[in-house]
Amino acid sequence: MDNITIAPICGLCAGCKNAIKCATDAIKKNSNVFLFKEIVHNENVNSHLKSLGIGIKHSLDEFNLGDTIIIRAHGEPPETYEYLNRHNISYIDCTCVNVKQIHDFVNKYSANGFTNIIIGKYGRNNSKMHPEIAGTIGWSKTPVILIETEEDCEKLRDAKNQKFYLTCQTTFNENNAKNLIQKIELLLSKNNNELVVNFSVCGAGKAINLSSSELAKKVDLMLVVGSKTSSNTTELYNNLSKICKTIFIDNTENWKELVEKENITLTKEIKIGITAGASTDPEELKNLKNKIEGEICQTI
Numbered sequence: 001m002d003n004i005t006i007a008p009i010c011g012l013c014a015g016c017k018n019a020i021k022c023a024t025d026a027i028k029k030n031s032n033v034f035l036f037k038e039i040v041h042n043e044n045v046n047s048h049l050k051s052l053g054i055g056i057k058h059s060l061d062e063f064n065l066g067d068t069i070i071i072r073a074h075g076e077p078p079e080t081y082e083y084l085n086r087h088n089i090s091y092i093d094c095t096c097v098n099v100k101q102i103h104d105f106v107n108k109y110s111a112n113g114f115t116n117i118i119i120g121k122y123g124r125n126n127s128k129m130h131p132e133i134a135g136t137i138g139w140s141k142t143p144v145i146l147i148e149t150e151e152d153c154e155k156l157r158d159a160k161n162q163k164f165y166l167t168c169q170t171t172f173n174e175n176n177a178k179n180l181i182q183k184i185e186l187l188l189s190k191n192n193n194e195l196v197v198n199f200s201v202c203g204a205g206k207a208i209n210l211s212s213s214e215l216a217k218k219v220d221l222m223l224v225v226g227s228k229t230s231s232n233t234t235e236l237y238n239n240l241s242k243i244c245k246t247i248f249i250d251n252t253e254n255w256k257e258l259v260e261k262e263n264i265t266l267t268k269e270i271k272i273g274i275t276a277g278a279s280t281d282p283e284e285l286k287n288l289k290n291k292i293e294g295e296i297c298q299t300i
């Protein structure tokens with residue numbers, strides 16, 4: 001059926017794909033394999049890994065000798081590695097190469113007299129700090145200035161004769177990051193400050209957004225598959241909602257109810273686009289497409 005299209009670029013980013021592959025490869029060779037915290041914000045991916053026998057641990061004191069710990073793509077602060085090494089616990093480091101590079105720079109610049117500025121979701125207004133930020137902060141040898149909104153930029157207003165290194169959470173919204181950087185550049189251009197900018201927002205989210213937006217322009221209805229706890233999926237949903245009717249499918253088992261709740265009756269005339277953020281397995285989208293096709297065929 002060609003009225004249902006999956007966005008050409010969508011689903012798990014390279015970093016998360018790699019972490020999932022490492023975990024599934026590891027469980028074939030070892031019995032006590034554990035993720036250190038959720039690998040992605042996606043229930044289906046996490047329960048699939050659980051069904052393979054891969055456990056999950058949430059804090060360092062849960063680790064035991066004989067475990068194999070999978071460090072997810074978001075990365076970890078140095079304390080985690082120190083703990084694992086000190087206790088001889090084996091681990092597979094799946095920190096995404098892009099995140100690893102940020103850690104290295106943050107570490108190097110802070111050792112050379114720069115103050116690190118990190119743009120990202122750090123837990124403003126009681127929201128949770130993004131785990132990537134928590135990991136990156138740990139690599140700085142000196143206190144970090146965290147910026148999430150324009151208001152936060154005021155933290156830099158009185159800076160004088162200082163050197164700053166700026167980096168971004170890889171999954172932070174690109175436009176918001178650019179606006180914040182402009183503001184920071186303006187503030188720091190006075191008083192003899194120095195600013196080095198590493199625009200480290202990852203292209204994965206942007207590519208998904210572009211591909212999905214193009215598709216949204218050609219269809220009547222977009223279905224965004226993923227968890228509501230995933231910030232990039234929520235952002236994708238918000239963007240696509242501005243282009244066409246969009247439904248958030250946070251549980252593909254309930255897709256029919258979610259569509260019906262919006263008073264939409266699926267027919268073979270309705271053009272449907274399916275997409276997902278960087279934490280959803282593309283297999284889930286294929287399965288959803290098949291289910292919808294089956295349903296439409298039944299009603300014809």
Ligand code: SF4
Pocket residue numbers: 013014015016073074096097098099170171202203204205278
């Ligand atoms: S979003 Fe990009 S930088 Fe972040 S883990 Fe995925 S591939 Fe790596």
